[in-house]
Amino acid sequence: MDFNLTPEQGMLQDSLRKFLSKEYGFESRRARAASPEGFSRETWAQLAELGLLGIAIPEDDGGLGGDAFDTMVVMEALGRALVVEPYVSTVVLGGGTLAAAGSASQKEAWLPAIVGGEKLMAFAHGEPRSRYALAHVETTAKRDGTGWKLDGKKAVVRDAPSADAILVSARTAGGAQDEGGISLFLVDAKAKGVSMRGYATQDGGRAAEVSLSGVAVGADSLVGAADGAFPILERTVDRGIAALCAEALGIIDALNEATLEYLKTRQQFGQPIGRFQALQHRMVDMTIRAVETRSMAIVAAAGANHPDQAQRRRMVSAAKAHIGQGARYVGQQAVQLHGGIGVTDELIVSHWFKRLAILNATFGDAEHHLGLFSDRLLGEKA
């Protein structure tokens, strides 16, 4: 058992923090989010230069061969700075999935370009009627000569408007709720029949409703085996969740620091409001949540690394549930303790709060994962 960062992780953390504190102040972030693409290509190139885009990509594919703990280090820092660049979509979900399940030619075509910052990706899996059920896929892919033809709608596809390629799940067999019969395709975002209704997100990002209307893709666009993508999707989502848990950790720590500072400086009734015991105990409860969030973000990363599917899902759901609950508590209380200024757009506090709320709604909220964890108890032996 070892809870220490490796020297490499320590260096990574330092350099990333330094970069972000210099380049990524709140106003600068606001400008990126308000720009037409919703993020900065320049920053993306800098992240590539720092080597961040290859962290979790295998060395054979031009990356640094890291694991979920390395991603955790990155995401914690990105969370604190509220980075809007499409790191999770492109690197964790896109690159990670291709690295784990892509064909040799898919890897060759995409991974070095991802590491180099030249290509962006999106992950289009959830659908308007799927809620958080991973196996619910109504989008279809039908054999069409040697290739496939895709039809359907994908919901709230993060970073789709800027993506070069989109990973699209589609049903190739079975009923709408079956785990079997799902296949995964790598689709050119500019392919004929792909259309998007793009929009901003509540947390300053970008997403789109993606429609697929008779989109023809070749046999080589299949990622993994036909009908057999469900385990790949599960792993992708688990890696994504672990990354989001680390992002939440960065935000929760930042919110607590800001709130503590506010308690020490804001004067009411002739003293700093941090002198009031009721607020002190609230701040302690928030601190406890932060300490536990770090533990559970580690659990999520260890889960994402875990070879056993059941263990992996159990750990990831526990972490997503616990961190989701903690994020809600800390986010709401940080706003509350800031008082009126906390509900304005002017302070970063409300932006952290909103990002936490959106993290909670991504890949299943706290209640969803508590339910998954609970239902898993039925399978336990006495």
Place this chain on the structure above:
Amino acid sequence: MDFNLTPEQGMLQDSLRKFLSKEYGFESRRARAASPEGFSRETWAQLAELGLLGIAIPEDDGGLGGDAFDTMVVMEALGRALVVEPYVSTVVLGGGTLAAAGSASQKEAWLPAIVGGEKLMAFAHGEPRSRYALAHVETTAKRDGTGWKLDGKKAVVRDAPSADAILVSARTAGGAQDEGGISLFLVDAKAKGVSMRGYATQDGGRAAEVSLSGVAVGADSLVGAADGAFPILERTVDRGIAALCAEALGIIDALNEATLEYLKTRQQFGQPIGRFQALQHRMVDMTIRAVETRSMAIVAAAGANHPDQAQRRRMVSAAKAHIGQGARYVGQQAVQLHGGIGVTDELIVSHWFKRLAILNATFGDAEHHLGLFSDRLLGEKA
């Protein structure tokens, strides 16, 4: 809409409070609970003299013809004093059921004797495997000549050891979980084949496991129609729940008063602990709970009075759930704020706390009733 006590209710409240504060101090209550029967026959006779045992019995049957609001006034006072005499078992459940569903001869034989304090009753419905499901009855009654023969086990029958007669539910048709096919019998506690394993309860009362082994009862022991007792049982339980909600109200108010007094007098760190803001806010939360508990105890009583089954059950479940949650919170926090002395047997505080815990486990806990209320939402029209 009217939230006032009638003049009669006000007088009842005053006289009962006066009686209890004089006769029913904590040490005197302790002595009653420790006595062989677990309560005082003498006190019971005094309650009869005060007219309390006839409150909810119709005037035609020798009572005062009151309703659930009258019972509420009584139970609130009994709760505060932690009265161990079998008021709910005999008057609310026993007498109330006979008054509502008994035959003329049953009423004649029992109700005046209940009002007069001469006879005690118990309500034997729940079974070892029924948990809180009202329709779950495995005890059987088989036709036997003109009468019936009862076999089965009844769980945790409150006040059974001292009862003269027991209301026993038994299955006369259908499967173990069916609402139809349940019948209710008035059984002499001394009847052949009735045996009891009596014991004390965690809150200072008495109860028994009641076994029925070939208990022969006559046709005239049937309460209501054969196979048709489920609605009677529901109404009985709802009346019982409303009474327990009022009892909880009395206890919660008493706990809050004691805790507030303790906060004002207990000195630590050179000042009353009630000067600490974290404890002040806790006490406020407890106060809010008490205020809401009174509202919901009124809802429970109004529910118990309500002619419509669906409305009645909805109101009663809402009240039992809400008051159960509040009772848990106030009970635990009252103990916590009292510190070490709160977890001893010496102070009445821990006895109130335990009584609240047992109230919660009676006729379905807060979670059970939240579930009933929730499942009822499915039937709502849009």
Place this chain on the structure above:
Amino acid sequence: MDLEFTAAEQAFRQEVHAYIAKSLPAEISAKVHGGKRLGREDYMRWHRTLAKQGWVAPGWPTEFGGPGWTAVQQQIFDEECAAAGAPRILPFGVKMVAPVIMRFGNAAQKQHFLPRILSGEDWWCQGYSEPGAGSDLASLKTKAVRRGDHYIVNGQKTWNTLGQFADWIFVLARTATEGRPQEGISFLLVDMKTPGITVRPIRMLDGEHEINEVWFEDVKVPVANLVGEENKGWTCAKFLLGHERTGIAGVGACKRELKRLKEIARMEPGGGGRPLIEDTRFRDRIAQVEIDLMALEFTNLRVLSAEGEGKRAPGPEASILKVRGTEIQQALSELMMQAVGVYGIPYVPEALDAGWTGEGVGADYAAPLSGHYFNMRKTSIYGGSNEIQKNIVAQLSLGL
């Protein structure tokens, strides 16, 4: 005791219901039910309608034009308005400054201002909080210096709601600096058209503009617009904050939102192709908030009834209603956002305009929900934060 409404109360409810059904413009109620933006004219149109009916100020004494309703009738009216999707009658004139003028104002003030509040001719906003004086209102710094027949007002107010539409603002200003902070404050009525007043929007966390800062730079206010005595404004301020009972719990709005939540849960997909409301876990959370709302509703009615009988409840009850009411509003808004799952993520502010005809994202009802959840966080902060409310209960009611 009787929880049923009396026949007279039920008849009253029917009368109110029928009137609203007839008089509330459908396009306005559609906006309210759909969570769309309301403009100045939406508020004013409904205000004028109710004013004509004599119902715009349910809590006012009849001598000033109130309808003479009991507290329970006011609650019924409140619920019917909310259920029908009526815009709220903004409190700043009717419920805040008007009672102060009635109690502390002189005859001329009453005669001039009250009818204009009733008719809607004057839109009022409030000038209480300052950046450094929120919970600790008495530490306010805005100054009013007497010069002849005028006060010269300088300072900055914040958390001003909808001041961009307002004709008048009531202002707490410091007219003396001696003594305790509560002393030396005066209550002034200020015409928003007076030179030197600047209204600057504050963008809120939901991206909307509802709140402003108001700057005063050498603003001349006639001494005739002082309410009550100079330096005794704290009395007015406390009266204003403690006055309002009806509606403070927001029971009517909560009931409407609960109904909307259930509608959404019936329409949203849950698991296995079934609607979300059939998901036990989600439904239980609705059940919990519905039960909590029942407790609030009957607590509210108990408090109102006691007041109606002259057993006027002391301040602490209002604090309890405020705390629980806001907690339940927040819980409802949170559940609604969660009900729509990933469709809480898009930010499509144009969809909040009733007339917008662009391509929506997800179900129609989804667009306002996240913003509503974010925005509702303010409710436990404004009007005296819930922490302050608990201090009030601890001190006034519990004697701690």
Place this chain on the structure above:
Amino acid sequence: MDLEFTAAEQAFRQEVHAYIAKSLPAEISAKVHGGKRLGREDYMRWHRTLAKQGWVAPGWPTEFGGPGWTAVQQQIFDEECAAAGAPRILPFGVKMVAPVIMRFGNAAQKQHFLPRILSGEDWWCQGYSEPGAGSDLASLKTKAVRRGDHYIVNGQKTWNTLGQFADWIFVLARTATEGRPQEGISFLLVDMKTPGITVRPIRMLDGEHEINEVWFEDVKVPVANLVGEENKGWTCAKFLLGHERTGIAGVGACKRELKRLKEIARMEPGGGGRPLIEDTRFRDRIAQVEIDLMALEFTNLRVLSAEGEGKRAPGPEASILKVRGTEIQQALSELMMQAVGVYGIPYVPEALDAGWTGEGVGADYAAPLSGHYFNMRKTSIYGGSNEIQKNIVAQLSLGL
């Protein structure tokens, strides 16, 4: 980072597991698993067994007879003992007074007392709290007046655990009254057989006798039994309270209780003839506490690991572990009582005696559950109430 135990740690766990399986008497573990009463001899038998193995004081330095384990090894040992149903090693000697003697005691005290604590020859109990000095320990009033080679001790201690079995008691007593309350306190070791000591049982809310008042009436304590300097006992007291980390979170016991809860939920009837664990609502509550326990477990391991590396965590971490550990223990005990429904109602204290052969009520496992729930309320009060723990975190860690 790596969450897996190392091969060495896994081998250690196996060694411990095998040893306990071989050495822990089945009748004792049956009592622990069944929630039955433990007698003095139950504790002592296991204490002596572990002492022989050299494992009774996992946290002691090797020079005094500790096994030289890392913090993670200690945690593994703790979990294995709990899982196997071993009685806890009472902390009053091994974990409380011993570290104080090691740190502040003189050579003679170390030589005399430490081996006897290790062997179990001396059963220790504690004399800290007083009726008027609970959270505010420094306000204690018990007096020790120096007379020649003795202190004469007078006063009253309370919340003394299992003192009815004890040979020795460590006592905080006031030896001077000047200065701040923390000054003038001394730390004394007192033989329970000394004339003038009276142990009076306090009946607890679960009806059991575990706690006592201890009265001192002119009790003669040799000056040789003063630990550290006279009037400097507060330093010892604080060291004692802040010393213990391993086990403070109670992770091992929580895991055992969670397992028991699940077993009960598999055996109890739920709805429709199915076991309770198939009731989604009840199961979700188990899931919640299991997840909370995971967060506690890894937080505990993170704290222990940091200490093991010499990055000794400051006090606040211990406070956090104490708060969360007790909350989770309480939640588990509450769920167990609720799991058995109405069978939480009977009070059958005789069923808590292992040898009792009377007719039980309900399932065997039901009898101790309510008492356990009631009794667990003490955990958020003792050892510095959870409110005091939060004060500590606020002050020491957050600087508030």
